[in-house]
Structure formats: C-alpha cells, structure tokens
Amino acid sequence: MANAIPSSVNARVGEVTERIAVRSRDARGRYLERIALAAERGPSRAKLGCANQAHGFAACGPSDKAMLREGPGANLGIVTAYNDMLSAHQPYETYPELIRTAARRAGGTAQVAGGVPAMCDGVTQGEAGMELSLFSRDVIALSTAVALSHQTFDAAVFLGICDKIVPGLIIGALSFGHLPTVFIPAGPMTSGLPNDEKAKIRQLFAEGKVGREALMEAESQSYHGPGTCTFYGTANTNQMMMEIMGLHLPGASFVNPNTPLRDALTTAAAERAMAMTALGNDYVPVGRMLDEKAFVNGIVGLHATGGSTNHTLHIVAMAAAAGIRLTWDDFSDLADVTPLLCRVYPNGKADVNHFHAAGGMGYVIRELISDGKLHRDVETVWGGGLDAYTQEPMLLADGTLGWREGTAASGDEAVLRGAGAPFQSTGGLKLLAGELGRAVIKTSAIAPERHIIEAPARVFHSQEELQAAFKAGSLTGDFIAVVRFQGPKANGMPELHKLMPPLGVLQDRGHKVALVTDGRLSGASGKVPAAIHVTPEAADGGAIALIRNGDMIRLDAVDGTLRVLVEPEVWAERAPAPANLAPSHVGVGRELFAAFRAAVGTADTGASIFAV
Numbered sequence: 149m150a151n152a153i154p155s156s157v158n159a160r161v162g163e164v165t166e167r168i169a170v171r172s173r174d175a176r177g178r179y180l181e182r183i184a185l186a187a188e189r190g191p192s193r194a195k196l197g198c199a200n201q202a203h204g205f206a207a208c209g210p211s212d213k214a215m216l217r218e219g220p221g222a223n224l225g226i227v228t229a230y231n232d233m234l235s236a237h238q239p240y241e242t243y244p245e246l247i248r249t250a251a252r253r254a255g256g257t258a259q260v261a262g263g264v265p266a267m268c269d270g271v272t273q274g275e276a277g278m279e280l281s282l283f284s285r286d287v288i289a290l291s292t293a294v295a296l297s298h299q300t301f302d303a304a305v306f307l308g309i310c311d312k313i314v315p316g317l318i319i320g321a322l323s324f325g326h327l328p329t330v331f332i333p334a335g336p337m338t339s340g341l342p343n344d345e346k347a348k349i350r351q352l353f354a355e356g357k358v359g360r361e362a363l364m365e366a367e368s369q370s371y372h373g374p375g376t377c378t379f380y381g382t383a384n385t386n387q388m389m390m391e392i393m394g395l396h397l398p399g400a401s402f403v404n405p406n407t408p409l410r411d412a413l414t415t416a417a418a419e420r421a422m423a424m425t426a427l428g429n430d431y432v433p434v435g436r437m438l439d440e441k442a443f444v445n446g447i448v449g450l451h452a453t454g455g456s457t458n459h460t461l462h463i464v465a466m467a468a469a470a471g472i473r474l475t476w477d478d479f480s481d482l483a484d485v486t487p488l489l490c491r492v493y494p495n496g497k498a499d500v501n502h503f504h505a506a507g508g509m510g511y512v513i514r515e516l517i518s519d520g521k522l523h524r525d526v527e528t529v530w531g532g533g534l535d536a537y538t539q540e541p542m543l544l545a546d547g548t549l550g551w552r553e554g555t556a557a558s559g560d561e562a563v564l565r566g567a568g569a570p571f572q573s574t575g576g577l578k579l580l581a582g583e584l585g586r587a588v589i590k591t592s593a594i595a596p597e598r599h600i601i602e603a604p605a606r607v608f609h610s611q612e613e614l615q616a617a618f619k620a621g622s623l624t625g626d627f628i629a630v631v632r633f634q635g636p637k638a639n640g641m642p643e644l645h646k647l648m649p650p651l652g653v654l655q656d657r658g659h660k661v662a663l664v665t666d667g668r669l670s671g672a673s674g675k676v677p678a679a680i681h682v683t684p685e686a687a688d689g690g691a692i693a694l695i696r697n698g699d700m701i702r703l704d705a706v707d708g709t710l711r712v713l714v715e716p717e718v719w720a721e722r723a724p725a726p727a728n729l730a731p732s733h734v735g736v737g738r739e740l741f742a743a744f745r746a747a748v749g750t751a752d753t754g755a756s757i758f759a760v
C-alpha cells in the first residue's frame with residue numbers, strides 16, 4: 149500500500165484496508181517486484197529482434213510502419229471485446245480507428261493487439277451456454293495475455309463492458325501490470341420499456357396470462373438499441389467500478405454510445421494512455437495503480453450503489469491478479485459502514501440513464517469522499533487522486549471536450565441520495581453464514597419484510613426441475629427452493645435468473661419464498677430473497693448436498709445467518725445426495741471445459757482457475 153491512511157478516512161474503511169495490506173504483503177511484494185522488472189526492460193519493442201518487429205508492423209501503412217520501425221513514439225495496444233452479440237459491445241466496431249487517429253496525433257501508433265471473446269449473458273440466460281459464462285472470464289484473461297504477449301506496446305487500452313469481460317480484461321492486464329492501462333466504455337443504450345414493466349410482462353407470461361407475442365414485444369422495447377442494457381446489473385456495476393477505481397476518464401461510464409461526447413471521450417482516453425507511458429514523465433503502470441486502496445474503493449462503490457452480487461466473485465479474482473488477497477469478511481465489514489445511495493433497477497424503478505441524469509458517478513464519488521468512505525490518495529488514469537472524479541465531461545462551444553464540477557445535489561432523490569440521508573445505512577450486499585457454510589444476498593433489492601424467511605426446503609438439482617414443478621402447479625405454500633449442484637466445479641456456476649419470474653409470481657401470490665443455491669444470479673435479479681454462491685458447493689462436499697425436502701431452513705439477512713433447523717444428531721447422520729452431472733459436461737462446448745471444472749477454486753476465493 150503506497151502510503152498511510154489519512155484520519156479523514158472512516159476508521160472501519162481504514163482498518164479493512166490495512167488488514168488487506170498486511171494479509172497481502174508477501175504476494176503483493178512479489179507482484180510489484182515482477183512488474184518493476186518488466187518495466188526495467190524498457191519498451192519491450194526495442195528489445196525484440198528485427199524479424200519479430202518486422203512481423204509486428206508488416207501490415208501497417210507507411211507512416212505507422214516508419215514510426216514503429218524508427219520513431220520514438222509510443223505504441224498503444226488495443227484489446228477489444230467487440231462483437232455484434234452484445235448490444236453493449238457492438239459500438240466498439242469503430243473504436244480502433246478513432247484510437248489509431250488519436251495515437252498518431254499524439255506522435256505514436258496504435259494497433260489492435262488482439263480480441264477477446266465476450267458472452268452476452270442475456271442471450272445465454274437459462275440456456276446451456278450460461279454454464280460457460282463464468283469460465284469465460286478466465287478465458288478472457290488468457291486471451292488478453294495472448295494479445296499483449298507480442299510485447300510491442302507501451303500502454304494498453306481495453307474495450308470491454310459486460311459481466312465477465314471487464315473482470316477478465318483486468319486479470320489479464322495485471323499480468324502486464326508494468327503497462328499503463330485505460331478502460332474505454334461505450335455507454336448505456338437509451339431508455340426503453342422500463343425494467344420493472346418488462347419484469348411484470350415476464351411474470352404474466354409465466355402465469356400464462358399473456359402470450360409470446362406480448363413478451364417478445366416487451367423484451368424488444370426494453371432491449372432496443374446499441375449500448376449496455378439499462379438495468380444496474382453486472383455490466384453497469386463494472387462501469388461504476390472502473391470509474392471509482394480510476395481506470396475510466398472521469399464521468400465516462402454512462403454517456404450514451406454514438407454521440408459526439410462519447411467519441412470525444414474515446415479519443416481523450418487514447419490520448420491519456422499515450423501520455424502515461426514510460427516514454428514520458430507521467431508513467432502510471434496499472435499494477436501499481438490497482439493497490440489495496442483502489443480495490444477497497446471498488447468494494448465501497450459496489451455497496452453504495454447496490455451493485456451486482458457477481459462482484460463478490462470478480463473483485464476477489466481481480467485483486468488476486470495484483471497480489472492482493474480479499475475475503476468476503478472484507479466485503480461484509482465494508483458493507484456495515486457504507487451507505488446505500490442509489491435505487492436503480494433491480495433496486496428500484498430507475499435505470500442507469502436516470503442515475504446519470506440525477507448526478508451519476510460524480511455525485512456518488514463526491515458523497516462517499518465527503519463521508520470518508522473512499523480513499524482519495526490513489527493513482528488514476530486521469531492523473532492525481534480521486535477528487536478529480538467528482539467532475540463530469542461536456543462538449544465546449546467549439547466541440548472540444550471539457551470537464552465541469554458535477555452536481556452537488558441529487559437531481560432525483562428517488563434515485564440518488566446523499567450520504568447524510570441514504571436509502572439504508574448499510575451496503576446493498578450481505579454475507580450469510582451457518583450450517584451450509586457461507587453465502588451472499590443482495591438486500592438492497594428485497595423488501596424489508598422479506599429479509600427473514602423461514603420455510604420448508606424444496607430441493608432441485610436444476611433450474612429446469614423447478615420451472616417444471618411451477619408449471620405443474622406443485623409449488624404451493626411457503627418454501628425455500630434449494631437449487632444445488634450449480635457451483636463452479638459442478639457445472640460452471642450458471643446464473644439462475646430465469647427462476648425469478650416463477651418465484652416472483654408465487655411471492656406476489658402471498659407465499660413466503662426464497663432461493664438457496666451454490667449457483668449465481670444475474671446482477672439484474674432482485675425481489676426474491678436469494679442466498680447465493682453457497683460455499684462449499686454441493687459438488688465439493690458442501691453441506692447443501694445434505695438438505696432434504698421438508699427440512700426447515702431460515703434465511704436471515706438481518707443477522708446474517710443461513711440456518712438448517714434439523715436436529716444436530718439427525719444432520720450428522722445425513723449422507724450427501726448423489727447427482728448426475730454428466731449432462732452438464734457435454735454439448736455447447738462444455739466438453740472443452742473439463743480442465744476448468746477440475747481446476748476452478750471456491751466462490752469465496754473468486755471461483756478462478758488461476759492459482760490464488
């Protein structure tokens with residue numbers, strides 16, 4: 149950790165930060181030595197042989213070729229997750245040329261170092277492909293390393309937004325932590341059918357009250373154009389994190405795509421990357437920049453905005469790549485002192501465009517700094533500490549990019565509140581513990597009267613089994629659905645977001661329902677109390693495999709417990725239920741991921757295939 153913690157920082161935030169630094173000292177020390185050594189070698193391009201270098205610029209135009217062959221200018225590596233499948237990534241198709249132009253104007257060059265795969269969790273939700281989703285994060289990290297392994301770059305810019313893509317890019321980038329790194333967002337699609345309206349139509353469809361035509365119309369009005377989906381799920385939580393951790397330009401996250409301001413921000417991001425290389429005087433390697441304070445700022449931002457539960461996995465895995473050891477206790481202890489400042493779907497009716505218009509990231513950062521909950525003395529791509537991130541970008545009269553101080557007052561108290569009068573005094577996520585081990589629950593999306601649920605277990609070994617029981621009308625009364633063998637080793641830890649409509653229907657009919665699973669949920673999941681990421685998972689000897697239909701379970705998000713109310717001597721005699729996982733290990737490419745299922749770690753260590 150670069151420097152001492154000022155007294156203006158909240159005591160708990162300071163204490164958690166310090167204990168992370170102590171816990172991580174050896175691993176972080178080894179990591180910093182590694183990137184310092186990599187930096188010493190200077191711009192790697194100069195160290196490559198002639199043939200190696202010639203291959204790298206063979207296809208360039210004459211001016212880029214001359215620059216790369218002789219010029220002193222920096223070469224920017226672009227790692228892109230462009231594809232047409234993700235509405236959020238489709239705008240990236242045109243970004244490389246914008247970035248090349250900016251790099252040339254800055255006296256250097258830019259090349260697409262490589263592409264990384266990007267899965268749209270919306271397309272695979274509820275389908276077999278979702279069982280590759282979490283693993284795709286680590287595939288993206290591996291692909292990032294392949295791209296940057298050409299070692300002809302002095303800095304890197306990353307084009308990635310959605311769920312597993314930003315975490316995977318960060319993990320890969322940190323293997324090249326000696327390089328300055330800037331993340332370039334593309335922004336949210338404009339607002340369509342409100343997310344809560346969409347969710348209502350889904351429940352009506354689940355009940356057979358509307359047909360597929362009405363459902364398709366609602367979905368198409370909701371997801372209607374280029375840009376990130378407008379709910380506050382994992383993708384938009386990624387944008388929040390990139391900004392609060394200083395990897396975006398200030399205020400860049402939620403400007404809509406295909407606008408002059410968005411293009412100006414993309415150009416400015418490339419210019420910043422060119423200015424931060426070791427060839428100049430403002431060298432900021434990403435591996436040094438992402439220190440304990442930066443990750444604590446990311447976790448505080450997660451809690452303050454009611455961000456995605458997936459980040460209890462991703463932030464742990466990202467930090468490990470920088471030699472920083474995070475635990476779920478760090479998340480839990482920071483949640484206790486972080487006010488919830490945002491109500492954005494699924495935590496409310498607003499979407500991210502409303503959030504941005506009400507004051508957005510600049511307001512959130514201003515409020516959390518003034519409340520002592522963020523570290524200001526951090527490095528950022530903008531240069532200097534976090535104070536600059538209370539600003540927002542704008543186009544000046546001459547069309548150039550400028551920045552102004554963001555609003556000091558929320559533009560909509562129903563969406564965004566100050567730290568002095570938050571929606572709740574603690575963060576949006578809570579850790580649970582009990583006989584099943586540990587789990588995560590997003591409290592910010594659940595009505596207070598549903599924070600404690602005690603009901604008999606109904607056990608399922610797949611989301612399809614639960615959906616079939618719902619269709620057959622056999623899900624009656626109060627129950628806690630235990631959907632197990634959905635952990636990383638079992639089947640890649642899919643999101644079980646398709647269970648929300650049927651469980652939501654039963655909840656709206658007045659039943660007390662909840663979900664307990666070793667799988668995940670979407671960041672867009674809300675409303676139904678869900679204890680997820682149960683660790684250890686069923687396929688790894690976890691006690692969740694001992695539960696039987698009818699066992700009384702108590703999920704208590706107030707005192708942070710997940711209890712199985714079975715006599716201890718009966719519980720001790722239980723044998724784990726068997727499960728046939730073979731159908732999940734073949735088809736849609738899953739047969740290629742056996743090594744991932746064998747190597748993947750536990751949810752509370754980031755569910756990563758990389759050694760922690």
Ligand SMILES: O=C(O)[C@H](O)[C@@H](O)[C@H](O)[C@H](O)COP(=O)(O)O
Nearest residue numbers: 269270273381382383670671672
């Ligand atoms: O973690 C997340 O935020 C989700 O994976 C998100 O990326 C996914 O796209 C939604 O699940 C789609 O939402 P619907 O399935 O409700 O359209």
Ligand code: SF4
Nearest residue numbers: 235268269270310377
């Ligand atoms: S937010 Fe989800 S559904 Fe939307 S583009 Fe990204 S991955 Fe796909």
